[in-house]
Amino acid sequence: MNTLKxxxxxxxxxxxxxxxxSVTRRRRFDLLQVxxxxxxxxxxxxxxxxxQAERAGNTLLSQLAKLEDVSNVExxxxxxxxxxxxxAKLGA
Amino acid sequence: xxxxxxxxxxxxREGVEVIFGYPGGAIMPVYDALIDSKIRHxxxxxxxxxxxxxxxxxxxxxKVGVCMATSGPGATNLVTGIANAYMDSVPVVxxxxxxxxxxxxxxxxxxxxxxxxxxxxxxHSFLVRTAAELPEIVREAFRIxxxxxxxxxxxxxxxxxxxxxxxxEFGTNEKNExxxxxxxxxxxxxxxxxxxxxxxxAYVGGGVGMANALAELKTFIETSGIPFVATLKGLGSLSxxxxxxLGMMGMHGRKAANHAVQECDLLLCIGARFDDRATGRLxxxxxxxxxxxxxxxxxEIGKLRHAEAPVAGNLCDSLKALTCQLDIEPWRRKCLxxxxxxxxxxxAPGSEVYAPDFLRRLSERAGENCIVACDVGQHxxxxxxxxxxxxxxxxLTSGGLGTMGFGLPAAIGAQFAFPDATVxxxxxxxxxxxxxxxxxxxxxxxxxxxxxxxxxxxxxxxxQWQELFHDRRYSEVDLSDNPDFxxxxxxxxxxxxxxxxxxxxxxAIVQLLAARGPVLAHVIIHQEANVWPIVxxxxxxxEMMDEVTL
Numbered sequence: 009m010n011t012l013k014x015x016x017x018x019x020x021x022x023x024x025x026x027x028x029x030s031v032t033r034r035r036r037f038d039l040l041q042v043x044x045x046x047x048x049x050x051x052x053x054x055x056x057x058x059x060q061a062e063r064a065g066n067t068l069l070s071q072l073a074k075l076e077d078v079s080n081v082e083x084x085x086x087x088x089x090x091x092x093x094x095x096a097k098l099g100a
Numbered sequence: 101x102x103x104x105x106x107x108x109x110x111x112x113r114e115g116v117e118v119i120f121g122y123p124g125g126a127i128m129p130v131y132d133a134l135i136d137s138k139i140r141h142x143x144x145x146x147x148x149x150x151x152x153x154x155x156x157x158x159x160x161x162x163k164v165g166v167c168m169a170t171s172g173p174g175a176t177n178l179v180t181g182i183a184n185a186y187m188d189s190v191p192v193v194x195x196x197x198x199x200x201x202x203x204x205x206x207x208x209x210x211x212x213x214x215x216x217x218x219x220x221x222x223x224h225s226f227l228v229r230t231a232a233e234l235p236e237i238v239r240e241a242f243r244i245x246x247x248x249x250x251x252x253x254x255x256x257x258x259x260x261x262x263x264x265x266x267x268x269e270f271g272t273n274e275k276n277e278x279x280x281x282x283x284x285x286x287x288x289x290x291x292x293x294x295x296x297x298x299x300x301x302a303y304v305g306g307g308v309g310m311a312n313a314l315a316e317l318k319t320f321i322e323t324s325g326i327p328f329v330a331t332l333k334g335l336g337s338l339s340x341x342x343x344x345x346l347g348m349m350g351m352h353g354r355k356a357a358n359h360a361v362q363e364c365d366l367l368l369c370i371g372a373r374f375d376d377r378a379t380g381r382l383x384x385x386x387x388x389x390x391x392x393x394x395x396x397x398x399x400e401i402g403k404l405r406h407a408e409a410p411v412a413g414n415l416c417d418s419l420k421a422l423t424c425q426l427d428i429e430p431w432r433r434k435c436l437x438x439x440x441x442x443x444x445x446x447x448a449p450g451s452e453v454y455a456p457d458f459l460r461r462l463s464e465r466a467g468e469n470c471i472v473a474c475d476v477g478q479h480x481x482x483x484x485x486x487x488x489x490x491x492x493x494x495x496l497t498s499g500g501l502g503t504m505g506f507g508l509p510a511a512i513g514a515q516f517a518f519p520d521a522t523v524x525x526x527x528x529x530x531x532x533x534x535x536x537x538x539x540x541x542x543x544x545x546x547x548x549x550x551x552x553x554x555x556x557x558x559x560x561x562x563x564q565w566q567e568l569f570h571d572r573r574y575s576e577v578d579l580s581d582n583p584d585f586x587x588x589x590x591x592x593x594x595x596x597x598x599x600x601x602x603x604x605x606x607x608a609i610v611q612l613l614a615a616r617g618p619v620l621a622h623v624i625i626h627q628e629a630n631v632w633p634i635v636x637x638x639x640x641x642x643e644m645m646d647e648v649t650l
Contacts, residue, residue: 022124022225022226022227022229023215023219023225023227026216026219026407027219030219036222064402066330066400066402067399067403069528070398070399071399072403073398074248074249074397074398074399075224076223076224076244077224080199
């Protein structure tokens with residue numbers, strides 16, 4: 009099982025977040041955590057997701073990248089993901 | 101101007117000529133606006149047929165197909181057709197009426213969350229919030245539907261928005277964005293693999309036709325001399341009679357095609373997606389091959405099979421860049437010898453109609469420009485095996501979703517795209533009942549669709565599987581209580597006749613092709629006729645069964 013952390017910028021439009029989560033589920037990635045915040049102008053959502061799967065992370069990445077609402081998606085490197093986890097822990 | 105009028109004007113600006121649909125409460129404002137439009141509305145008798153007709157129209161014409169229905173059950177009836185278009189990457193725009201915005205979320209009469217229901221089976225979707233955004237939404241919907249890897253787009257329009265009066269200036273339609281070209285690095289790597297290969301095979305999928313890369317494929321194949329196989333949807337991308345055509349691959353593929361793929365050292369996948377019906381057991385598929393995968397959709401590359409050379413980008417550019425001469429004569433000769441030794445045998449015992457031979461004869465008489473819309477089942481595979489195609493747009497078949505009932509509405513869509521074309525629907529006694537009501541649409545518009553209905557009084561493909569893989573434990577496949585299809589057709593205004601002897605086949609085909617209006621040939625075949633060869637479930641394509649091995 010691979011645990012992956014992804015960062016996305018998604019157009020804040022009808023159903024956009026549901027679409028992202030739906031693709032994640034359908035492609036057999038289990039969602040462990042999701043955090044979504046609207047940008048200040050309300051035009052986008054910044055989304056961070058932690059998922060788990062036996063499949064390679066790139067397969068999810070490429071499926072999400074082709075969604076019309078997704079303007080950017082990246083797989084966080086393990087180190088970066090670890091750093092963000094620590095920030096989240098401190099914040100908590 | 102009302103929102104509904106904006107919508108119709110926006111559709112006109114997209115060049116829409118035909119909409120397949122069915123009216124109802126929430127979509128009434130749009131139907132009102134259509135009265136004043138030059139767009140032709142085709143009234144089907146079930147919304148599923150509207151979506152499938154739009155799909156068939158799009159496949160045959162290369163244009164975006166449009167379907168429309170009201171909210172609630174009208175919208176849900178479209179879903180199978182939308183999913184069908186999604187699975188086969190067909191550009192369709194589906195417009196649904198919705199209850200008024202103040203009623204949304206209240207479980208109002210005929211309210212259903214069609215936006216939510218269709219999320220997994222659309223390329224994109226819109227819920228219209230204001231009338232002023234309608235023209236922009238329509239423009240975006242058409243752009244998305246036809247760009248890159250095509251697919252269906254839903255526009256859900258609440259009734260109050262359709263009735264709202266608003267102002268809007270139509271802008272100039274932007275040109276579609278160009279599909280990205282492949283990177284020079286990916287081409288260079290692919291060329292390297294290609295030049296080193298001794299036993300290459302091209303595996304041609306439906307993406308070639310969608311990308312309008314038929315000429316580029318022909319040049320590539322004929323320059324390189326690479327033998328090619330086709331998926332169900334790739335058939336006709338290059339003539340199925342081409343010297344280097346080894347036939348369809350996969351579960352019911354031709355032996356020459358499957359053997360060549362299993363033996364090749366390089367598999368050049370062009371606009372295909374390693375679908376399980378094509379590959380058989382994936383880890384036994386093309387076991388000696390490195391893979392070059394060309395696709396406009398980068399998400400398909402490496403999804404199921406690792407590609408040593410991924411080439412993401414438009415297929416026209418990719419094929420042009422990879423065109424080169426290769427020294428593979430021994431392999432080419434081997435493949436062609438294999439093809440010759442595995443030609444179809446049309447001799448069959450008995451005096452009953454033999455469906456493969458019927459289709460071969462029909463193909464010869466119907467000519468190279470006819471369009472064949474299939475349903476799903478044994479007859480679908482027989483068409484793929486025995487009909488000849490010179491263009492993939494001639495062969496309308498539900499590949500991904502496998503939708504029984506696809507054929508007749510798809511044929512209707514194709515006939516509206518090409519009113520003068522010979523359009524044939526090949527169906528079975530199971531499939532035809534799924535959209536039988538569309539006989540009435542044929543009659544209403546006097547469409548000269550020619551229906552060949554193979555009747556074996558059974559759900560043939562399921563029966564075949566139960567025979568071969570379930571120890572002949574037949575479960576719910578008997579259809580011996582079918583109606584008299586010829587009488588049903590007559591009662592709905594079609595010409596019809598019955599064919600049950602092999603000696604009558606040629607005359608029946610002549611009669612079918614000569615008919616001026618809608619016509620049905622009710623062709624009786626043996627209940628135990630099977631599709632051969634077949635790759636069993638969980639088996640690799642090396643393990644094809646044929647009648648002899650039973």
